[in-house]
Structures are given as C-alpha cells and as structure tokens.
Amino acid sequence: MNSATKLERTGWRPIDFRAGGFVIAVLLAFFLDPRSRAQSMFRGDPAHSGVYAGEGPRQFHRVKWKFPTGNRIVSSPVIDNKKIYFGSDDGNVYAIDAESGREIWRRSTKGPVPSTPAVAAGIVYFASYDGNFYALNAETGALKWKFATGGERRFEAKGLHGMQPKNQTIADPFDIYLSSPVVADGMVYFGSGDGNLYALDAATGDLRWKFKTGDVVHASPAFVNGVVFVGSWDSHFYAVDAKTGKEKWRFHGGEDPLIHNQVGFQSSPAVIDGTVYTGCRDAQVYALDASTGKEKWRFDNALSWVITSPAVTRGKVFFATSDSSLYHMADAATGKSLVRQQGKAYMFSSPAIAGDVAIIGVLNGTLEARDANTGELLWDYQTDASKRNSGWVLTAERKFNQPLLFFDNWREAPLLAQDRQVSVGSIFSSPLIENGVVYFGSTDGFLYALE
Amino acid sequence: MNGSGEMRLILLFIFASALICRAEDKASGRWEGLVQIPDRELEVVVDLAKAEDGQWQGSIIVPGLNLPGTQLVNIGVQDSDASFGIKTARGLDAVFKGHFNADGTFSGDFSQAGNRASFTLKKIGAPQVETPLRSTPVAKEIEGEWKGEYQIFGTPRHVTLKLTNGTKNSATAELVVVGKKVNNLPVDLVTQEGDLVTIQSNQTGIGYEGRFNKESNEIKGTFMQGPMELPLVLRKSK
Numbered sequence: 001m002n003s004a005t006k007l008e009r010t011g012w013r014p015i016d017f018r019a020g021g022f023v024i025a026v027l028l029a030f031f032l033d034p035r036s037r038a039q040s041m042f043r044g045d046p047a048h049s050g051v052y053a054g055e056g057p058r059q060f061h062r063v064k065w066k067f068p069t070g071n072r073i074v075s076s077p078v079i080d081n082k083k084i085y086f087g088s089d090d091g092n093v094y095a096i097d098a099e100s101g102r103e104i105w106r107r108s109t110k111g112p113v114p115s116t117p118a119v120a121a122g123i124v125y126f127a128s129y130d131g132n133f134y135a136l137n138a139e140t141g142a143l144k145w146k147f148a149t150g151g152e153r154r155f156e157a158k159g160l161h162g163m164q165p166k167n168q169t170i171a172d173p174f175d176i177y178l179s180s181p182v183v184a185d186g187m188v189y190f191g192s193g194d195g196n197l198y199a200l201d202a203a204t205g206d207l208r209w210k211f212k213t214g215d216v217v218h219a220s221p222a223f224v225n226g227v228v229f230v231g232s233w234d235s236h237f238y239a240v241d242a243k244t245g246k247e248k249w250r251f252h253g254g255e256d257p258l259i260h261n262q263v264g265f266q267s268s269p270a271v272i273d274g275t276v277y278t279g280c281r282d283a284q285v286y287a288l289d290a291s292t293g294k295e296k297w298r299f300d301n302a303l304s305w306v307i308t309s310p311a312v313t314r315g316k317v318f319f320a321t322s323d324s325s326l327y328h329m330a331d332a333a334t335g336k337s338l339v340r341q342q343g344k345a346y347m348f349s350s351p352a353i354a355g356d357v358a359i360i361g362v363l364n365g366t367l368e369a370r371d372a373n374t375g376e377l378l379w380d381y382q383t384d385a386s387k388r389n390s391g392w393v394l395t396a397e398r399k400f401n402q403p404l405l406f407f408d409n410w411r412e413a414p415l416l417a418q419d420r421q422v423s424v425g426s427i428f429s430s431p432l433i434e435n436g437v438v439y440f441g442s443t444d445g446f447l448y449a450l451e
Numbered sequence: 452m453n454g455s456g457e458m459r460l461i462l463l464f465i466f467a468s469a470l471i472c473r474a475e476d477k478a479s480g481r482w483e484g485l486v487q488i489p490d491r492e493l494e495v496v497v498d499l500a501k502a503e504d505g506q507w508q509g510s511i512i513v514p515g516l517n518l519p520g521t522q523l524v525n526i527g528v529q530d531s532d533a534s535f536g537i538k539t540a541r542g543l544d545a546v547f548k549g550h551f552n553a554d555g556t557f558s559g560d561f562s563q564a565g566n567r568a569s570f571t572l573k574k575i576g577a578p579q580v581e582t583p584l585r586s587t588p589v590a591k592e593i594e595g596e597w598k599g600e601y602q603i604f605g606t607p608r609h610v611t612l613k614l615t616n617g618t619k620n621s622a623t624a625e626l627v628v629v630g631k632k633v634n635n636l637p638v639d640l641v642t643q644e645g646d647l648v649t650i651q652s653n654q655t656g657i658g659y660e661g662r663f664n665k666e667s668n669e670i671k672g673t674f675m676q677g678p679m680e681l682p683l684v685l686r687k688s689k
Contacts, residue, residue: 161678162677162678162679163678254604254605256604258603258679258681259678259679262604303604388489389489389566390489390490390491391488391489391490391491392488392489392491392563392564392566392568395564395565395566396564396565396566397565399564401563401564401566402541402542403516403539403541403543403544403563403564404516404543404563404564407516407517407518407543408517409678410517413517
C-alpha cells in the first residue's frame with residue numbers, strides 16, 4: 001500500500017506544502033508513521049481497518065503487566081504518545097503508562113464507559129452511559145468540554161430473544177458497547193442511544209449536525225473521503241455526508257419481528273478501497289459499495305450474530321461469529337470463504353491484524369492469536385477468572401456450559417445468565433497491538449499487556 | 452449333592468436375597484441434598500424406586516435449573532453403590548455416582564460437561580417417581596400424512612407430518628421440515644386429547660399443537676421452535 005492511498009483511505013487531508021520545512025517534516029512524520037496516529041481510535045484508524053503496524057507476537061512469553069479497575073472492561077485500549085487510554089464500567093477513563101502499566105490519571109463520569117476513546121491533537125474523546133460525550137486533555141485528564149446527548153439507553157424490544165412475558169419490553173443484555181468516536185477534519189463523530197449520529201466540533205464540542213436513525217446507535221462510525229458510515233439498531237446502515245449531515249444512502253439489513261433476535265447493526269464498519277464491510281445481528285456480513293450502498297456480496301452465518309467489526313487487509317476480510325463461534329477469512333472482492341476455524345465460544349471482540357498474526361478476544365476469557373493466513377491457533381492466554389470457572393460457566397473444554405446458563409426465559413433469569421456468563425473474564429474488548437505487545441481489557445476488571 | 456451342600460446353597464440364597472433387599476431398601480426413597488458446584492450449590496430432589504418388573508426407575512427435580520420432575524436414565528444400583536444420569540432436551544447431560552453411607556446419606560461425585568463436584572443426599576421419605584408421558588393413539592381420521600407451511604425470518608418452511616397408530620396402543624409420527632435443508636426430526640411424543648393433537652421432539656426442542664377440524668379436514672395450530680411460536684395449518688395429503 002503506498003502512502004497516498006493510505007492517506008486517502010483514512011480520510012486525512014493532503015498536506016499544505018506552503019508551510020515551513022520543519023512543520024512539513026513533523027506533519028510528514030505524523031502522517032506517514034502509522035504508530036503516530038493509526039492506533040489512537042477504535043479499530044486503529046478512521047476507516048476501521050483493524051490493521052496495526054509491525055508484526056504481531058507469534059508466541060506468548062509473559063504478562064508484561066495487568067492493571068486493575070473497579071468493574072468490567074468492555075472498552076478497547078488505544079495508544080497515543082506512549083500512553084494507553086481506555087474506559088471501564090467503573091465509570092472512569094484511564095490513562096496509563098504503556099511501558100510500566102502505572103496510572104497517569106483517571107477521570108470519572110457518572111456512568112459506565114464501554115466506549116473506546118479516540119485521541120487526536122492532544123484530546124481524548126469518549127462516550128459514557130451517563131449520556132454525556134467527553135473531551136479531556138490527553139496529558140492531564142482535565143475536562144475540555146462535554147456534550148449532553150438525548151440520553152443513553154440499550155436496545156430494547158418486546159419479547160426479546162423469546163423472554164417472557166412476551167408483551168414486556170426488555171433491554172438487550174447483549175447490547176454491550178457504546179459507540180466509539182472517530183475524529184477527522186476537525187470534527188468528532190459518534191452514535192448515541194438517543195438514535196442520533198452526532199457531529200461535533202472537535203475543539204469546542206459545538207454541535208455541527210445530528211442525523212436521526214430509527215433506533216439506538218451503538219456501532220462506531222467510520223470516516224472515509226468526507227463520508228461517515230454507521231449502522232443502527234433500526235437494522236439500517238447509513239452513509240452520511242460528513243460536512244452537512246445529509247443522508248447519501250441507506251441499506252436495509254434483516255428484520256425479526258418475532259423475537260428481535262436477528263436484527264440490528266451492532267458491528268462497526270471497515271471501509272476499504274471503496275467497499276463497506278460490516279457484520280449484522282441478522283447473521284450476515286455485508287460488503288456494500290461505499291458510493292451507492294449497493295450490495296456487492298453477503299456472507300451468511302446461519303443465524304449466528306456477527307458482532308465483530310471486520311478487519312480488512314491484503315484483499316481479505318477477517319471476522320468471527322457469536323453462537324457458532326467460527327473464525328472466518330473471506331475474499332474481500334467476492335466474499336468467498338478462504339479460512340474457517342472452529343473456536344470455543346462466542347466472539348464479540350474484533351480481530352486485530354499485525355503482519356501475519358490475527359488476535360481476537362473470546363467471551364470464555366481467552367485471548368487467541370491465530371495465523372492470519374491459515375487461521376490456525378498460534379497461542380492463547382486464559383484469564384484467571386476463566387481458569388477459576390466459578391459456577392461452571394464453562395465446560396472442561398472452555399465452551400459455554402449452556403444448560404447451566406440459559407435454562408429459563410422468565411423474569412430476570414436470562415439477564416442474570418448473561419451476567420454469570422461474563423464472570424469468566426470475557427474479552428469483549430478488541431485487542432491493540434503495538435511493538436509486539438498486545439493490550440486488551442477483560443470483564444474481570446483488568447487491562448492486560450501481554451508480550 | 453448332600454444335605455450340608457443343600458444347606459449351604461439355601462444359606463447363600465438367603466444371604467444374597469438379604470443383600471438385594473438391603474440395596475433396595477437403601478436406594479428406594481425420596482432423596483434431597485446439594486451438589487457442591489463451586490460458587491453455585493444446586494439443590495436436588497431425587498426419587499428412586501423399583502418398578503414391578505424389577506427395573507429401577509427414578510426422576511429428579513432441580514429448582515435452580517428450572518427442571519421439574521424429569522426421568523433419570525441409566526440407573527444402576529448394586530450393593531452400596533448407585534449411579535444414574537440426567538439427559539434433557541436443553542442439553543443437560545449429567546451423571547451422579549455415589550455410595551450409600553452408614554449414616555443413611557448417599558454421597559459421591561456429580562459430573563457434567565467435564566466438570567466434577569461432590570454431592571450429599573439424605574433420604575426424606577417414600578419415593579414419588581414422576582411417570583413419563585406416553586403417546587396415545589390418534590383417531591382414524593387423523594392418521595395419515597399432513598402438510599403445511601410456516602414462515603420464519605421471511606423464509607418458508609414446508610412441514611410434512613405422518614401419523615400412524617402402532618401396535619402398543621399409541622401413535623408414532625414422522626416429522627419433516629424442509630427449509631434450506633431437509634430436517635427429519637425425531638418425535639418423542641404424540642398425543643390426542645379430544646380434538647387437540649400434540650407432537651413433541653425433545654432433542655430439538657420443537658413441538659406442534661393444533662386442533663383438528665373435522666369439517667375442513669385440517670389441523671390448525673402453532674409450530675413451536677425454541678421460544679418462537681408460529682402459526683401452522685396442516686392439511687391432509689391427497
């Protein structure tokens with residue numbers, strides 16, 4: 001990939017060569033060194049390629065450090081200027097030293113933070129379940145501004161997943177993430193539980209526009225060539241003009257009026273070489289023309305959700321499924337299956353690709369490293385919570401022990417089952433790979449650095 | 452055989468009978484106790500009894516798993532040891548293996564999904580073994596092949612149900628659902644109560660419940676697939 005293509009793909013403007021030589025050199029270094037910007041937002045870049053610089057570790061040596069927080073970590077870590085930023089369901093956003101794992105600062109909000117921060121021009125952006133969107137000084141954690149959305153909520157439906165009573169509206173326990181922001185061209189874009197896609201001035205937090213969808217937006221928008229791409233729980237996928245907030249096109253995914261199980265975009269898109277790749281809870285992975293929204297191909301996963309956000313590189317699409325627990329690699333042009341490996345448990349975490357290594361988190365509390373070309377398992381790391389297997393959440397083979405989890409659809413039983421299910425240190429967080437070190441969060445409350 | 456040999460045989464018979472009776476006395480009853488799964492104790496109620504044909508039968512109740520009286524499988528009682536299993540439509544596959552102790556308790560290992568925990572049960576009364584539901588015969592006009600169609604996620608599924616009265620005063624059924632694939636579903640239970648016809652496939656969690664209408668010669672009802680209930684009208688094949 002040449003640098004010009006890279007700039008185009010990530011949506012960054014061309015450099016102004018009328019500026020001074022030093023400034024040009026600094027800017028060039030910034031733009032051309034992927035580490036300086038590429039890993040400071042969800043999925044690595046505004047296009048959400050899921051691709052990281054360098055080679056991922058083919059062997060596991062040790063836990064470099066682990067950092068405790070007060071609650072589950074669903075947010076994914078990002079790195080900027082040797083600091084790791086992430087949110088925790090304990091309500092804090094943390095900045096920690098990437099080398100030592102020591103806390104630099106933390107900033108509290110009034111709600112869980114299952115949103116992945118974006119860092120740009122010294123500002124950390126993220127959403128909290130308190131209904132606010134925050135901008136903090138990346139060095140100190142001091143508040144620069146905050147923006148109140150219409151309020152957060154989870155996707156909900158009557159008789160969801162067959163829960164009883166059928167006429168009762170039930171919040172979806174699997175609507176686990178908050179939208180993670182993308183920063184581009186001086187604007188910050190994110191989705192909200194109030195159904196809007198927001199565009200704010202990145203420096204001031206002023207509202208530039210908001211775009212209303214039919215339901216909760218917890219997927220994370222991608223930005224390419226002046227267009228923002230995002231899916232909604234209303235089962236539509238949208239392309240919106242980044243400057244005006246006007247809809248360019250929309251694509252309709254599957255519907256499930258019976259139990260609302262096979263509906264909605266929870267996966268976040270990757271937009272590469274003029275194609276949008278996104279998973280959907282209707283069990284499809286879609287490839288859409290980025291200009292028109294026309295479907296190029298779809299990959300059917302036989303009723304198994306695709307929550308992971310696809311990673312795309314070298315003409316291949318990497319994704320994984322939930323119930324069927326399959327790890328896939330498909331041809332990016334045709335959707336033809338190239339690799340299919342059976343995993344052990346649900347995957348919501350999105351694969352991170354570095355060189356020939358793909359790393360993904362699994363909800364059984366295991367991080368898996370696979371050969372990116374063959375899908376074969378290179379190594380895995382099991383959290384202590386997963387090893388403890390309290391209450392036999394897992395079988396001896398580390399699969400979910402379904403008969404002991406989901407045995408009742410009455411009252412709060414399915415919600416408690418989901419709660420119990422993630423007690424094994426589930427990895428919803430999407431891994432970050434930097435200089436051979438893998439960073440990820442777990443529902444055991446720890447952020448891990450493995451090398 | 453001389454007299455003392457006969458006497459020895461008689462004594463051996465009496466001793467063996469006593470042993471058998473003792474094992475029967477020990478095992479038969481309603482047992483209650485806990486399975487010590489780490490951080491999740493499971494309370495269980497087990498009923499064991501010997502049927503008229505001499506076979507052991509039993510059932511189990513596990514309130515913590517939403518499991519009402521469910522038949523035990525693979526029951527084995529020998530001297531002071533016993534084992535039995537649970538196999539349910541929801542995929543619960545577990546085994547109790549234990550020993551009758553001098554203090555009147557029954558304790559041992561409970562294994563499920565490759566995990567193992569100890570259990571201790573105490574006899575609390577006479578057995579109340581749950582009798583399994585049995586298929587009934589169906590009326591002559593309901594026998595035969597029925598066809599219908601239901602929709603799921605916008606895709607049609609074609610259903611063929613063939614009901615036949617067997618020799619044991621009960622009906623059997625063949626249930627085939629054709630969508631993207633052809634699915635031959637094992638049917639465990641067929642019942643008819645008045646005009647209500649019920650079909651149950653335990654392994655797949657699929658069922659059908661419908662009312663037979665003599666005039667229109669159709670069965671109008673609901674196809675149940677997991678938590679989903681879908682309208683399905685079956686009509687007699689010509």
